[in-house]
Amino acid sequence: MIQVDALPLHELRERTSEKWQEYPADVLPLFVAETDFAMAPTVKAALQKALDAGDTGYIASRSPLAEAYARFAERRFGWQVDLAMTRSTADVSMGIVEILRRVVQPGERVVVTPPVYPPFYDLVEEAGAEVERVPLRDTGTAWELDLDGIRAAFDGGARAILLCNPHNPTGTVHARDSLAALAELADEYGVAVISDEIHAPLAQPSADFTPFLSVSPAARRAGYAIVSASKAFNLAGLKCALMVAADDATARVLRGLPVEVVWRTGQFGLIAAVAAFHEDSDPWLDGLLRTLDRNRVLLEDLLARHLPGARYRIPDAGYLAWIDVSALGLGDSPARRILKEAKVALNAGGAFGAEGEGFVRLNFGTSREILTDAVERIAALVAR
Structure with a gap:
């Protein structure tokens, strides 16, 4: 199994894709479904x-x-x-x-x-x-x-x-x-x-x-x-x-x-x-799954420590977290307020249907450092 780690932030900001170009450099982009890992060597x-x-x-x-x-x-x-x-x-x-x-x-x-x-x-x-x-x-x-x-x-x-x-x-x-x-x-x-x-x-x-x-x-x-x-x-x-x-x-x-x-x-x-x-790419994919497994559990721990009012179920697959933030007092458009005041870009739950009101979607296909920073920024906003 290969160890698959996210690239450092300064390298990610050199990318020209949607995730890294949509918002200014002071925003942590955890919205669109792109990941922050180096390309699989085989690919x-x-x-x-x-x-x-x-x-x-x-x-x-x-x-x-x-x-x-x-x-x-x-x-x-x-x-x-x-x-x-x-x-x-x-x-x-x-x-x-x-x-x-x-x-x-x-x-x-x-x-x-x-x-x-x-x-x-x-x-x-x-x-x-x-x-x-x-x-x-x-x-x-x-x-x-x-x-x-x-x-x-x-x-x-x-x-x-x-x-x-x-x-x-x-x-x-x-x-x-x-x-x-x-x-x-x-x-x-x-x-x-x-x-x-x-x-x-x-x-x-x-x-x-x-x-x-x-x-x-x-x-x-x-x-x-x-x-x-x-x-x-x-x-x-x-x-x-x-x-x-x-x-x-x-x-x-x-x-x-x-x-x-x-x-x-x-x-x-x-x-x-x-x-x-x-099959030569399987070790890289297995390493990615292991990294995502750690991140999905880390996110649960970060939310429990910093945003205990948020509700999150660890997903079975992928790198997208569906989080109910309706109890955090962030108003009718929590993703918009989080972007404006905490400088973290998430997907607004309402875009996924009326059932998503009060939710945000967070991409944890990134580094532990970026994920931790993002949750701490949101927690600071809630504390204010």
Whole structure:
């Protein structure tokens, strides 16, 4: 296992990506889903080789991406992917829209499960459909799919559901039984399940992540998965995702996509993804997971010591913390006040749906020092 540490702050501020350019230098940016770690050596070497060779053209009609991901999925999740039932595209969001355009008609409804990744709402509208909200159930100790609510939505005519697994922003890895029940409902009503599994490589080993398409024959008939190395390996700007089917009928949908959907895949994104999914990258990924495990526990300790009124559940996956700050007296827009007065940039919970009011999303994919500084700044604001 490789030790994966965040870069020092002065090096991070040299980056030109959204995370480090959106706000002035006195702000600690813990909002957008980028991480602060050095690139995995295997990925860096693959990109450097491509640069040295001037390998910067269009993606080839035949590439090793599907095979690389299939081997990754077998190693990490015990899931067997059929290479012939895959297509690449630029990113997960594009894959969602393009599949939705082919499984729902204009004006039909698509279920989302708030609080959820804010672009989901826009992607449904981009596809010409309408959003139907079925919030996650809060059991008091965890979040889970509201299967009764989802059944009611399907019974009322919803034609698809966007599944976020692992879930953003809560970090929930949905239980196999829950996914199996969703698959049965979708199969019964003829509803498409589009599973965004971009955070799957970041599921902690103890969380027992289950790919939706691996759950059952019903899941394979109803489902599509969209996967990417971008979140785990911090490659969002390189543009590469993989759409996966597991049934002849759904595979025909992928094969029927316009060739431009595939050609929008970035050449560097594809090269980086193939390297990321290779077994040689596993030690780096395991090291990253270990670092994130320490950070998610550190955050719990920091909040308990400095902001005991905040409520936080350690996530099963990823590097995003969903924190209820409604008891801290920060007003109706806590993220805005934290940014203005504490100089810490977080995501406002309300952007994820009405269920997120009073929450903030914090990115702990950073150094222990930055994470500690951020919580202490917020604590000082609350104390004032």
